[in-house]
Amino acid sequence: MTLDVRAPRDDGERDALSDLLCVCFNSPADGIAVGMERVGADHQRVLMDGASVLGGLWQLPMGQWFGGRSVPMVGIAAVGVEAAARGTGAGDALMASTVRELHARRVPLSCLYPATVNFYRRAGYELAGSRQRIELPLKGLRVRAAPGATLRPGTATDLPEMERCYARSVGAHAGPLDRRDYCWARVRQPRGETARHWLVHEHGELSGYVTLIQKDSPDDIGYDLQLTDVAATTPGAVTTLLSFLSGQRSLSGRAILFGSDRHPLLLGLPEWLVKVSLDLHWMLRVTHAEQALTARGYAPAVSGELEFELADELIPEHAGPLQLSVREGHATVTREPARSGAGRAPMRLDVRGLAALYSGFLTPPELVRMELLQGSSEQLATLGALFAGGTPWMADMF
Ligand SMILES: CC(C)(COP(=O)(O)OP(=O)(O)OC[C@H]1O[C@@H](n2cnc3c(N)ncnc32)[C@H](O)[C@@H]1OP(=O)(O)O)[C@@H](O)C(=O)NCCC(=O)NCCS
Structure with missing residues (x-):
């Protein structure tokens, strides 16, 4: 099976996606049709196996408020795989391709409401707020x-x-x-x-x-x-x-x-x-760490510098050392080889941990317990201070 994820090329592929989503979500055809129309053809994605539509999803470009600034975010909705093709890795392929595409487009964040949590964790999403x-x-x-x-x-x-x-x-x-x-x-x-x-x-x-x-x-x-x-x-x-x-x-x-x-x-x-x-x-995925960290705001009175090794199994070019410097409400981020040495070992942060930290949903000690973060107590305290904010929430469903 050779799978490909892309925008639908014609009405036949769009209709196949509509039919498939109606079955996946037990939704009346006119409900999905309104959604397809509002999303627009450019933001629909189909998972193709040769000429067959095996699955698909919708991408919803918008923003999300963090630290007083609107950070560009692509919401993911209507993720579905044809019932007969489930359990064969099709859903994984659809989500992996989607987050890689968003990274290549330098989109900072992606957010979704999960019907099942671990499936999205495999794509680097983590629980990050509530409705x-x-x-x-x-x-x-x-x-x-x-x-x-x-x-x-x-x-x-x-x-x-x-x-x-x-x-x-x-x-x-x-x-x-x-x-x-x-x-x-x-x-x-x-x-x-x-x-x-x-x-x-x-x-x-x-x-x-x-x-x-x-x-x-x-x-x-x-x-x-x-x-x-x-x-x-x-x-x-x-x-x-x-x-x-x-x-x-x-x-x-x-x-x-x-x-x-x-x-x-x-x-x-x-x-x-x-x-x-x-x-x-809701779950958040940091799809481009440099963009995400520099686009949001921070408390103006808090400043600090940190170095961490980002782990991202799905996007190898996203992983690696990152230096974060926060001053007067803004961050700068650079990527240089880790400056390890006595007393300078960088933290290790999984991309899922970064999502829950970024939104303020989980604290550094909680992330350590989930084995999504490793660092000294001093580093954890600085990280906690930089990302402290209100409890993350959202009114909308999408
Ligand atoms: C959720 C869905 C997209 C997964 O597609 P899929 O092709 O079956 O997923 P994969 O075969 O790639 O499975 C990847 C992993 O996720 C797990 N998984 C998939 N669906 C799951 C579910 N509903 N609950 C729990 N785990 C699930 C699989 O077990 C697999 O893990 P494993 O390899 O350790 O066994 C598909 O079941 C579907 O279309 N469901 C109906 C619509 C829906 O619920 N969409 C999600 C809306 S948020």
């Missing part, structure tokens, strides 16, 4: 809108300003997406429905908004509010949005959103009424 489900009961919620804040329904003309507001709302957190069209479409037209928007303005500026759909409630006469997107950049926006939600409480028993228990909206609650549960973990 939590948050249920906010509305019956007992009593919050007054902020004085001076105005609330109104949004229209299509508001969308560009909402995108800027979203970036201000989540840009200082670790992990949220810097969305592109594919993910904006998912929050604005979830599963073919059109969501509605309500906007908060203060001092003439958009300070927050909510995007939602109403869904029949399984255990109520009314409906649930499913918040597909929420941004809040000021305490006034938080209380005004909570006041808006409390105004729905006669017919809506709860609002449901995804993200983190440290979502800006929740931090303004007068009482901790929410139920938080883990929805899924």
Whole structure:
């Protein structure tokens, strides 16, 4: 079997990929068709065995916020292998080719939601953050809108300003997406429905908004509010949005959103009424270490220099010694032969460990226990200080 991974060349290959993904994900044909269209032909990949499409996936170029900067990232979605070809190494070949392609394109990061974790670990991905489900009961919620804040329904003309507001709302957190069209479409037209928007303005500026759909409630006469997107950049926006939600409480028993228990909206609650549960973990792959380390931000008050030997079994040219220097919120990275010697042995860091460290999901001692990192206690302390940040999270599913 000679396998090749590439963009589909014609409608026949695209249709074969669509059919295969419908079966893999038990998805209606129109759902996959919308996805294929939104992804675009350039970002679809097929795994070919001669003229047969054995599998495929979608690449979603976007960004992810780390250290206050948006780092270019390619999300991977709809990974599937034809049922009869499973267990023969086809999936491994598809993922290995994908991460090598991203490395060659100098893409810093790749992120995905795993249906099975170890399969993606083989391609160098590691657990790196979470998506939590948050249920906010509305019956007992009593919050007054902020004085001076105005609330109104949004229209299509508001969308560009909402995108800027979203970036201000989540840009200082670790992990949220810097969305592109594919993910904006998912929050604005979830599963073919059109969501509605309500906007908060203060001092003439958009300070927050909510995007939602109403869904029949399984255990109520009314409906649930499913918040597909929420941004809040000021305490006034938080209380005004909570006041808006409390105004729905006669017919809506709860609002449901995804993200983190440290979502800006929740931090303004007068009482901790929410139920938080883990929805899924996401995994990260550092596909180009120099690009990834220099593209993100660091705490301005922290500085340090470290040398480590990166292990990457899948991309030999990615492995090797790296010197990292962080000053005033920025990093420089060089690649020189390791300067080993008395007291100067470089750390050893597996590329999976780098992913979990980079996002802030795992600390150096945790990575040592997982045998993804080796270093002296002094090196581990410096590494921990450089990558300290908030708990990584993401609201979006892709
Ligand atoms: C997940 C999937 C892409 C794997 O494809 P595949 O061609 O069977 O994978 P490979 O044969 O290359 O397997 C590679 C390794 O991963 C393991 N693996 C594959 N699928 C697995 C699964 N569902 N659960 C646990 N391990 C799995 C294999 O056992 C193998 O390890 P081994 O060599 O030690 O036995 C395929 O099962 C599939 O299309 N599933 C349905 C869609 C899906 O779940 N996609 C993932 C969405 S995130």
